[in-house]
Amino acid sequence: MNGPQDELALFRRNPDEGSKTINANCRPKFIRWGLDNHSIDGADLEDIFQNAFILMMQNIQGERLVQLTGTLCTYLFGIGKNLIRAFLRRHRRTDWLGEDTLPEQANGMPAATAEAGMMWQQTSDTLWQEVDALGDPGRSILILTYKEGLSAQEIADVMGYAGADVVRQLHKRARRDLLLLKARKVLDKASYELLFLSLKKEMKDDEIAQKLGLAGPEAVKKRRLECLEQIISTVSFYS
Amino acid sequence: MDNRTETLLESYFANTLSEKDARELRDVLNSDPEAATELKWRQQIAQTTRQMKLSMPERTSAPAVVVPMWRSFSRMAAALAVVVVASGLLVYLLKKQPAVSEAVAANFEHYPNNMPFKALDPTAAAEYPAEVLRAFQLYDDPAQYPAAADALGAVAAKYPDHPEYVMYQGVALLGAKNYAAAAEALQKVTVSGTKYHTPALFYLGLAQSGAGNHKAARQSFESYLKDKDGVPFRKKAEAMLNVLPEE
Numbered sequence: 001m002n003g004p005q006d007e008l009a010l011f012r013r014n015p016d017e018g019s020k021t022i023n024a025n026c027r028p029k030f031i032r033w034g035l036d037n038h039s040i041d042g043a044d045l046e047d048i049f050q051n052a053f054i055l056m057m058q059n060i061q062g063e064r065l066v067q068l069t070g071t072l073c074t075y076l077f078g079i080g081k082n083l084i085r086a087f088l089r090r091h092r093r094t095d096w097l098g099e100d101t102l103p104e105q106a107n108g109m110p111a112a113t114a115e116a117g118m119m120w121q122q123t124s125d126t127l128w129q130e131v132d133a134l135g136d137p138g139r140s141i142l143i144l145t146y147k148e149g150l151s152a153q154e155i156a157d158v159m160g161y162a163g164a165d166v167v168r169q170l171h172k173r174a175r176r177d178l179l180l181l182k183a184r185k186v187l188d189k190a191s192y193e194l195l196f197l198s199l200k201k202e203m204k205d206d207e208i209a210q211k212l213g214l215a216g217p218e219a220v221k222k223r224r225l226e227c228l229e230q231i232i233s234t235v236s237f238y239s
Numbered sequence: 240m241d242n243r244t245e246t247l248l249e250s251y252f253a254n255t256l257s258e259k260d261a262r263e264l265r266d267v268l269n270s271d272p273e274a275a276t277e278l279k280w281r282q283q284i285a286q287t288t289r290q291m292k293l294s295m296p297e298r299t300s301a302p303a304v305v306v307p308m309w310r311s312f313s314r315m316a317a318a319l320a321v322v323v324v325a326s327g328l329l330v331y332l333l334k335k336q337p338a339v340s341e342a343v344a345a346n347f348e349h350y351p352n353n354m355p356f357k358a359l360d361p362t363a364a365a366e367y368p369a370e371v372l373r374a375f376q377l378y379d380d381p382a383q384y385p386a387a388a389d390a391l392g393a394v395a396a397k398y399p400d401h402p403e404y405v406m407y408q409g410v411a412l413l414g415a416k417n418y419a420a421a422a423e424a425l426q427k428v429t430v431s432g433t434k435y436h437t438p439a440l441f442y443l444g445l446a447q448s449g450a451g452n453h454k455a456a457r458q459s460f461e462s463y464l465k466d467k468d469g470v471p472f473r474k475k476a477e478a479m480l481n482v483l484p485e486e
Contacts (some may be wrong), residue, residue, distance in 0.1 A: 143291050149253055
């Protein structure tokens with residue numbers, strides 16, 4: 001091994017062998033470091049390291065990691081530290097909005113009756129398929145934002161993007177595409193078209209009103225809101 | 240929604256909202272129904288993603304580091320033994336040369352829907368018959384490949400001046416693991432003289448590999464690699480050539 005670039009090149013050539021080395025050498029170091037420096041359970045640290053490893057693989061595959069300044073293990077530590085920071089924030093969460101808008105439940109499923117659980121499964125699965133259909137980077141950005149609780153800057157750091165604004169744009173696009181995928185299934189053609197022109201084509205409300213023959217921009221705004229609420233009502237367990 | 244509201248929502252989900260920011264966000268949510276609806280939508284995304292995990296990129300064959308399946312038994316020696324045995328098995332499986340059928344599955348990827356109405360554009364969609372739109376809607380969902388193959392087969396027969404429908408039919412058949420039928424459909428596309436003929440060579444190679452026609456598959460992959468447009472699936476075609484037995 002002559003340096004970081006050699007290590008990255010070797011890994012690209014033989015990812016199986018590289019993964020084994022990381023698993024044998026870097027993972028125990030990371031877990032030990034995490035246990036020594038943070039009050040996080042070993043199993044959670046395993047999950048965090050696994051996520052760091054997947055992100056590294058995505059960055060290599062997406063050619064966002066083309067140059068190393070240290071070793072791959074140092075790189076993984078960098079990602080892992082960001083994930084740990086978000087993990088700790090998540091576990092110190094204060095619900096400033098005054099209601100438990102995202103209740104934590106066992107296994108993530110709202111505790112309710114069996115019937116309600118089944119409803120949740122059906123509705124949540126529907127959206128799950130659509131999040132999956134987004135592919136990466138949209139899928140990963142949504143998971144890092146909403147499940148892992150990373151900020152746009154932290155996501156830029158762990159996914160190798162130039163800055164928070166790039167991530168915000170990708171995040172916005174992912175949310176928009178997800179909404180349109182859902183809208184296509186739920187809304188009638190006219191409502192879908194209004195949403196499409198507004199979100200995808202980014203047309204102004206007065207232009208949309210003119211194109212679709214609506215009374216004016218206020219009518220467009222009102223209808224858009226109704227569309228969003230209709231979409232939300234079809235996937236919301238809590239409604 | 241303005242930038243400030245965006246920032247507040249981002250902070251809310253990143254758990255970096257201060258008490259002062261939270262008051263501001265509450266005021267925004269009370270006065271702006273669009274922002275309140277946006278928050279609800281994002282909460283639904285959060286609820287969904289809570290069940291999801293990051294996934295390895297598709298094109299890599301690298302294994303994940305050991306997944307802590309044993310976490311609930313982490314203090315039990317027996318579980319440790321299981322992990323050791325499982326790790327050994329994992330390494331063995333990873334080293335093993337994949338069979339052709341496994342390689343077909345690993346190298347198959349959804350061919351992107353390049354139809355003019357692909358971008359959810361209802362204005363372009365208006366120019367196409369409903370049955371075509373329905374067929375492509377099925378095609379866009381990989382879980383529906385068998386139904387998509389049937390629907391695309393029907394529209395391909397009805398509109399023979401659209402050879403591209405046969406291409407998507409072939410990919411859907413391939414996705415449904417109906418290799419012989421896929422090869423038959425894709426063969427037609429490779430001689431169609433359309434822009435689809437090059438990617439069809441790659442998919443034809445996969446279909447022939449899946450059907451056990453290794454010699455023809457090698458020829459298809461080699462033709463794909465020789466084609467000046469044979470770029471997007473180059474690595475996959477090369478990977479298939481490495482796996483296919485020389486006959």
